Amino acid sequence: MPKDWAGSVDLHLHVDIAAGRRAGLERALRAAIADGRLAPGTALPSTRALSAELGFARGTVTAAYDQLIAEGRLVARPGSRTRVARFTAATPAATAPPPAETWTEVPGAPAHDMRPGRPDLSRFSSAAWGRSTRRVLSTAAAEVHALGDPRGRPELRAALAGYLGRARGVHADPARIVITSGYAQALGLLAAVLPGPFAMEEPGHFLHRAIVERAGAEIIPLPVDDLGADPGLLGEAGTAVLTPAHQYPSGATLHPDRRRAFTAWARDTGGILIEDDYDGEFRYDRQPVGAVQAVPARR
CATH class of the missing domain: 1.10.10.10 (Winged helix-like DNA-binding domain superfamily/Winged helix DNA-binding domain)
Incomplete structure (x- = not known):
């Protein structure tokens, strides 16, 4: 056998x-x-x-x-x-994998890559990251390597709750935090279970729209101007997806009056707000804007 x-x-x-x-x-x-x-x-x-x-x-x-x-x-x-054997008469040598994609500077190319979603990776401290990883793993109990809680490690969820409260003004309970691989996965999970239609910024990130559409949800476009997304067109939406700190691709910050309007809509209708707080910490000209979740609803 x-x-x-x-x-x-x-x-x-x-x-x-x-x-x-x-x-x-x-x-x-x-x-x-x-x-x-x-x-x-x-x-x-x-x-x-x-x-x-x-x-x-x-x-x-x-x-x-x-x-x-x-x-x-x-x-x-x-x-x-x-x-x-490196080479055999009976069989050809296995094909080597293609080289990893690399970028080479060509004459006339810009000195800085300003495309969205491409941070300056040279600023990442691999040494500090490695030291932190070794320090944690050297003192961690063996059970941290098990599957554990599907929401994520409790230590990580507690640390995130503390940080979000300090830095973003968010009222976060570690028991209600779920760790995902990133915003795209989180949005896909939410789109599969939250009520529709989904109100989404227009213009907005096409990949995020595609994720919601794949979940079968109807989309209501929310026009964006210099004040951010317009809450006046929420209509029959059950869920609204916002990038209030740094709207993509316009870069607008959601105006305080509109923030209060969105939270009032959620309170009065039972609607759900999904807040994509990307780049919320990155402010070089003023104090970072807090998360919408911390804004009291307008009465």
């Missing part, structure tokens, strides 16, 4: 032993080399380790390795692990 192995090279081998264990292992290794799962230069497990994983005699694994070495598919050197 077939045996499966997931070993130290992170490769899944399907060994069919119907014709014998050695023959089955040889065929499985040949197939893995031929289709590129075992790339040229990949180190194989020792015969002792592989025989223990498969439950085969060590001599069986040694004989299979020797056969593939004789065929030129594997190479073995004294004091070194057996590896897949």
